[in-house]
Amino acid sequence: MTRQDRHRQLLDAAWRLVRQEGAQALTLGRLAEQAGVTKPVVYDQFGTRTGLLAALYQEFDARQTARMESALAASAPSLADRAAVIASAYVDCVLAQGREASGVIAALGATPELDKVKRECEAIFMDLCRGALAPFAAAGVIAPAALRAMLGAAEALSNAAVAGELTVGQAKDELFETIIAMMGRAARPAGRAAR
Helix, strand or coil, rough: HHHHHHHHHHHHHHHHHHHHCHHHCCCCHHHHCCCCCCCHHHHHHHCCCCHHHHHHHHHHHHHHHHHHHHHHHHCCHHHHHHHHHHHHHHHHHHHCCCHHHHHHHHCCCHHHHHHHHHHHHHHHHHHHHHHHHHHHCHHHHHCCHHHHHHHHHHHHHHHHHHHHCCCCCHHHHEEEEEHHHHHHCCCCCCCCCCC
16 A cells, blocks of 8 residues: 555544544544554554644645635635635535544644644635635735634534534525625725724
């Protein structure tokens, strides 16, 4: 088996383990058992539990980014279409991964290294959104705080849909409205005093 194929096998086994037992059960030794390989094979691929969690999150983020890029490329260049694509793609990606993504995301805050990986992935998402939405902002500028608020709303609404607290439609609709409201503020001319 190639190194890349082994990596894929181990990531799939890790997602299964998180789905079945939760992120807290995800250790390199437990992953080796689940995948039917020796511990050195897992250690060679990820080094540490932190490395494994980072790889899972980066894979999740790459899927989310690819889905959103594809949908944005196919969308009409209007604010409503772009907002709908961002809302739908984000919620759909979190739902596709299910509760296991929430567990991995929660575990990412456990160490400074994992928090750094999460922040890097968040920056990719916010840059993608900035590029898609900037044409609809005054002077093409969207405040970093607005993008951070949108990301927080996207995470909270998606996780609420995964938990069954909201329907998928409610999560997407509310995120869409949040993005439209954010862009309404971004479309106003600069010059207002900061609050």
